[in-house]
Amino acid sequence: MVYLIMAKKFIPTPPCLLPKKDPRYKRWLKSLRKRPPPWCTGKTKENCPGLKKMSDTFKREKIDNFKKWREKARTQGLIPASYPPFKKDEDLAFLVGIALGDGNIYRYARTEELRISLGTDKPKLIDYTSKVVEKVFNKKPHIHHPKNINMVKVSVYQKNISKRLGVPAGNRRYSTIGIPYWAWKYKRLLLACLRGLYEAEASLCIHLPTCTYNFAFHNRNEKLLHDVYLALIKLKLHPEVRPIAIRLRRRDEVKYFEKLINFRQYDAG
Helix, strand or coil: CCCCCCCCCCCCCCCHCCCCHHHHHHHHHHHHCCCCCCCCCCCCCCCCCHHHHHHHHHHCCCCCHHHHHHHHHHCCCCCCCCCCCCCCCCHHHHHHHHHHHEEEEEEECCCEEEEEEEECCHHHHHHHHHHHHHHHHCCEEEECCCCCCCCCEEEEEECCCCHHHHCCCCCCCCCCCCHHHHHHHHHHHHHHHHHHHHHHHHHEEHHHHEEEEEEECCCHHHHHHHHHHHHHHHHHCCEECCCCCCECHHHHHHHHHHCCCCCCCCCCC
16 A cells, blocks of 8 residues: 655745744835835826726726625625615714815715815814714724815715715805705704804804904805804894804804804814
């Protein structure tokens, strides 16, 4: 009887899977710096004829080279299989308000982007807004601080953002979309939406020597200004109407409304 003994073939461990303290991993990581960049670095369909031809061919032949990856990612729960409507709660109302003020929605070929631009002088508002975006989208937003600009961009990518938020994409200068209808049904939702709008577009000025109070919401969209005016009237306040602003000037009303919407208060976030 003859026994055949098969020797086990030795398969080396890839360097990327080695422990980070391993000398072999460190040598491999150092060697990456000497490698030339990938051939596609800096190339797009606009500046590379080869990529444009490849993209046009894929579109013409209706080739989806990410189909298998997308199906596998959906089964593993890495990407959602569908995008249901958002839950209409206070977080969504606040997000709609701040999106109507300091936000913008960009449409791309396969997705949409919600981008909210906030000043760096309000770091707590940036943190609070990021947490609200993560709650609503169930996805951590990307926070980008451009160089030499006192502004931070909080952005998130997903499909059908405009439709589910009820906020139109692009320029909203002459849009007829204001405070959403569902926010008018309950006072807590209306206050949350007003808070988002005021955090984005309002200014609070108090001059004690002259006892001057001015809580003003600034915007150039007539529909949004009108909705804010109606909301303040519904709260039994007495707003003043200006061409691009709605103002509260009475001392007691300014203090009351500031506390009512928790203006510039983010401890609960």
